[in-house]
Amino acid sequence: xxxxxxxxxxxxxxxxxxxxxxxxxxxxxxxxxxxxxxxxxxxxxxxxxxxxxxxxxxxxxxxxxxxxxxxxxxxxxxxxxxxxxxxxxxxxxxxxxxxxxxxxxxxxxxxxxxxxxxxxxxxxxxxxxxxxxxxxxxxxxxxxxxxxxxxxxxxxxxxxxxx
Numbered sequence: 001x002x003x004x005x006x007x008x009x010x011x012x013x014x015x016x017x018x019x020x021x022x023x024x025x026x027x028x029x030x031x032x033x034x035x036x037x038x039x040x041x042x043x044x045x046x047x048x049x050x051x052x053x054x055x056x057x058x059x060x061x062x063x064x065x066x067x068x069x070x071x072x073x074x075x076x077x078x079x080x081x082x083x084x085x086x087x088x089x090x091x092x093x094x095x096x097x098x099x100x101x102x103x104x105x106x107x108x109x110x111x112x113x114x115x116x117x118x119x120x121x122x123x124x125x126x127x128x129x130x131x132x133x134x135x136x137x138x139x140x141x142x143x144x145x146x147x148x149x150x151x152x153x154x155x156x157x158x159x160x161x162x163x
Contacts, residue, residue, distance in 0.1 A: 028074040029118070029129075030067035032060040033136060036080035040097040046077055047099060053129070054079065055102045063134030065118060068103075076136055105129070 030050055032038075040056040052067040060066060060079055069075050105113065105127050110120040114129055117139075121128040133139045 026072055028069035028072050029065045029115075029131075030069050031074055031076045031131060031136075032064040032066050032079050033062055033076040034078050034080050035061040038066070038079040039082060040099060041083040042077075042079045042081035043099055044097045045081075046079060049075060049077070051103050052099070053103050053105070056099070058126075061134070062136065063131040065129040065131065 027050070030046060030052070036059070038054050038056055038058045038060055043052060043054070043056055046052060046067065050068045050070045054060065054064075054066045066077075066079055107120065107122060107127055110127055110129055114120060117132055118129055119132050121130050131139060133142060
């Protein structure tokens with residue numbers, strides 16, 4: 001992914017035998033936790049956490065996946081945070097915010113990118129990825145229950161092999 005800084009040229013080489021399914025990403029998602037329009041000020045802070053899928057001015061709501069986290073865990077953020085307005089003006093405070101180009105998905109790319117707990121939302125104006133469960137508290141409870149059931153299944157398998 002060149003993020004708008006290079007030109008890529010490809011050529012078809014040949015058809016080959018099926019080599020298995022394509023591995024999904026092991027990185028977490030950057031998820032919006034508020035509703036509103038994303039601001040450049042907030043997105044500049046979030047760029048350090050990973051690749052962004054939205055630009056300033058894009059409408060977001062709780063549960064919208066706005067980027068790919070550098071780490072494996074999902075993180076919830078506020079992409080609508082406004083810069084505090086003060087009467088003090090300095091050269092360093094009023095710098096122009098430059099953001100890397102956002103990753104734009106086609107429908108096919110979005111469908112191949114999502115994980116089991118995400119869906120692709122297609123509207124006439126945009127293609128978005130969001131969590132199936134929009135409520136963050138409910139998502140945490142479900143994730144906690146999944147881990148509990150996985151550990152119980154692992155323990156029952158161990159108990160069954162010792163007999």
